[in-house]
Amino acid sequence: MRNILLTIEYDGTNYAGWQVQPNGLAIQQVLEEALERLLKEQVRLYSSGRTDAGVHAMAMPASFTTTRDIPLKAFTAGLNGLIPPDIAVKDAREVPLEFNPRREATLKHYCYSLHLGQNRSPLRRLYSWHVRGSLDVGAMRIAAGHFVGEHDFASFRGTGCAAKTTIRVVKSVTLSENGEFLQIDVKGVGFLRNMVRIMTGTLVEVGLGRRNPESILDLLRVPDRSAAGVTAPPQGLSLVEVSFGSFFAEDKKP
Amino acid sequence: MRNILLTIEYDGTNYAGWQVQPNGLAIQQVLEEALERLLKEQVRLYSSGRTDAGVHAMAMPASFTTTRDIPLKAFTAGLNGLIPPDIAVKDAREVPLEFNPRREATLKHYCYSLHLGQNRSPLRRLYSWHVRGSLDVGAMRIAAGHFVGEHDFASFRGTGCAAKTTIRVVKSVTLSENGEFLQIDVKGVGFLRNMVRIMTGTLVEVGLGRRNPESILDLLRVPDRSAAGVTAPPQGLSLVEVSFGSFFAEDKKP
Numbered sequence: 188m189r190n191i192l193l194t195i196e197y198d199g200t201n202y203a204g205w206q207v208q209p210n211g212l213a214i215q216q217v218l219e220e221a222l223e224r225l226l227k228e229q230v231r232l233y234s235s236g237r238t239d240a241g242v243h244a245m246a247m248p249a250s251f252t253t254t255r256d257i258p259l260k261a262f263t264a265g266l267n268g269l270i271p272p273d274i275a276v277k278d279a280r281e282v283p284l285e286f287n288p289r290r291e292a293t294l295k296h297y298c299y300s301l302h303l304g305q306n307r308s309p310l311r312r313l314y315s316w317h318v319r320g321s322l323d324v325g326a327m328r329i330a331a332g333h334f335v336g337e338h339d340f341a342s343f344r345g346t347g348c349a350a351k352t353t354i355r356v357v358k359s360v361t362l363s364e365n366g367e368f369l370q371i372d373v374k375g376v377g378f379l380r381n382m383v384r385i386m387t388g389t390l391v392e393v394g395l396g397r398r399n400p401e402s403i404l405d406l407l408r409v410p411d412r413s414a415a416g417v418t419a420p421p422q423g424l425s426l427v428e429v430s431f432g433s434f435f436a437e438d439k440k441p
Numbered sequence: 442m443r444n445i446l447l448t449i450e451y452d453g454t455n456y457a458g459w460q461v462q463p464n465g466l467a468i469q470q471v472l473e474e475a476l477e478r479l480l481k482e483q484v485r486l487y488s489s490g491r492t493d494a495g496v497h498a499m500a501m502p503a504s505f506t507t508t509r510d511i512p513l514k515a516f517t518a519g520l521n522g523l524i525p526p527d528i529a530v531k532d533a534r535e536v537p538l539e540f541n542p543r544r545e546a547t548l549k550h551y552c553y554s555l556h557l558g559q560n561r562s563p564l565r566r567l568y569s570w571h572v573r574g575s576l577d578v579g580a581m582r583i584a585a586g587h588f589v590g591e592h593d594f595a596s597f598r599g600t601g602c603a604a605k606t607t608i609r610v611v612k613s614v615t616l617s618e619n620g621e622f623l624q625i626d627v628k629g630v631g632f633l634r635n636m637v638r639i640m641t642g643t644l645v646e647v648g649l650g651r652r653n654p655e656s657i658l659d660l661l662r663v664p665d666r667s668a669a670g671v672t673a674p675p676q677g678l679s680l681v682e683v684s685f686g687s688f689f690a691e692d693k694k695p
Contacts, residue, residue: 198563273563309452309527
């Protein structure tokens with residue numbers, strides 16, 4: 188038995204999200220069906236996590252086991268010939284059988300792109316949230332700093348979230364300005380459903396002067412989803428990278 | 442009578458190009474129909490030039506005349522409410538009646554984006570050309586330098602081009618590497634049909650080692666379309682900006 192780890196890039200625009208579900212086509216489903224055609228056996232993909240409908244990924248890790256003795260290239264070039272242009276396998280490698288992308292993930296990096304132009308941008312419409320009005324980026328940076336650390340993020344949890352605990356560790360939240368665009372990079376050990384999008388919606392309200400940076404502290408103290416900001420729309424969000432800490436480094440030891 | 446100059450951004454993916462034509466929907470047509478709904482009079486848009494089907498624009502200038510006394514905001518926010526999300530008016534201003542975007546254009550800036558990754562990129566598929574294999578960017582830069590100046594670009598003219606002369610002035614061709622992407626910026630006084638795309642296709646053949654940089658000199662000396670490279674696909678190309686030299690500066694003089 189082999190355990191193969193794929194790294195997948197996708198444009199989430201036309202999908203109902205990563206995970207197989209009854210309504211709409213999922214990215215996981217497209218990949219599993221293509222792998223089954225390639226391998227002539229049933230395949231189950233295990234990812235590091237899910238992404239919502241419309242959310243993108245530059246590098247989603249997902250693994251599967253197979254008994255077939257097929258060269259790794261079949262899982263990049265070969266698989267890419269079987270899936271639509273808005274999904275692509277960027278890398279495939281063999282990993283130890285005990286490797287599980289969800290369990291071994293030590294850090295997840297998401298980025299959210301805001302477009303602050305006066306008028307909407309056709310060329311960035313599928314990959315950013317258009318926010319009119321000027322944002323106080325200084326105030327947003329102060330607010331962003333309050334997220335860092337281990338906190339109860341219950342105020343930043345979307346409906347339908349099945350997580351047992353709402354305690355999460357956020358490592359960093361950085362804001363970078365680039366012309367009409369403001370990019371918010373969020374790194375953390377794990378996230379609740381919609382958490383980055385609600386954090387972003389709340390930061391935008393700070394930027395627009397509708398709440399002050401210190402309101403984040405209250406939201407982290409007293410769980411209250413209705414007191415937090417709106418859920419930013421999905422198309423601005425991308426999963427950038429998932430790190431596996433020392434797993435692969437330790438694997439090389441005798 | 443007023444002469445209004447619009448600056449338009451569009452994602453060309455779903456259009457048959459800028460210019461109204463019998464097969465497929467043109468960007469010009471979408472805008473003219475929206476303007477006619479707004480103004481209740483017939484409108485004819487005059488652009489700085491055309492773009493092919495699938496080519497994008499960050500800032501296409503196009504002007505029209507109207508007798509209506511409507512505030513300029515109607516031609517940005519108002520018009521954007523009447524057109525689809527893949528087209529947007531970024532700016533509207535009143536210009537002298539004698540201003541014509543084609544005649545007054547002094548410099549056009551196009552950029553072409555190449556994706557050099559081993560596997561295709563879902564997130565950039567609509568805005569780049571995926572070229573497999575490593576490119577010799579040094580050789581491409583030497584070749585690019587040969588384009589600069591006033592030359593007969595007949596070897597770089599697409600079929601159906603109706604230009605009377607094939608002499609054109611290219612001001613600069615610069616290549617910038619950014620991770621897996623190589624951006625080619627071309628600035629010139631004017632271009633023949635498909636000229637930037639054929640220049641790009643030829644530069645890629647230089648990069649792949651299939652022709653040497655000096656072959657550009659032969660192509661500029663002896664008109665022969667079949668000796669030049671392939672026409673690079675449209676989705677990698679964007680019109681970045683059109684400059685009008687001193688027209689508006691001189692207009693401010695008494």
